[in-house]
Amino acid sequence: MYQTYQETTQGRVNEPPKTITKKDLLYLQDALSWELLACKKANHFAEECQDPKLKKCLVEIGKRHQQNYQVLLNHVQPQFAQQQYNQFSQI
Numbered sequence: 001m002y003q004t005y006q007e008t009t010q011g012r013v014n015e016p017p018k019t020i021t022k023k024d025l026l027y028l029q030d031a032l033s034w035e036l037l038a039c040k041k042a043n044h045f046a047e048e049c050q051d052p053k054l055k056k057c058l059v060e061i062g063k064r065h066q067q068n069y070q071v072l073l074n075h076v077q078p079q080f081a082q083q084q085y086n087q088f089s090q091i
Contacts, residue, residue, distance in 0.1 A: 039065035
């Protein structure tokens with residue numbers, strides 16, 4: 001029942017699982033919200049900042065959170081597409 005996944009030396013999973021549980025989707029939705037909020041805050045404070053070094057740091061932080069958001073979104077989008085297909089095929 002449980003699938004095993006190949007991990008890199010850093011302990012990261014190379015591929016998302018083929019199926020994602022509803023609980024996993026809820027967690028991913030929360031993680032997406034957190035990453036989006038962190039990205040928005042970093043970009044906001046970068047625009048407000050007067051110190052060029054700090055501004056550059058905040059822009060980089062915002063970019064990193066945006067990258068994290070995109071990675072999570074790429075993992076979730078195929079799952080949502082499959083769920084939509086399953087719902088329509090049951091009608």
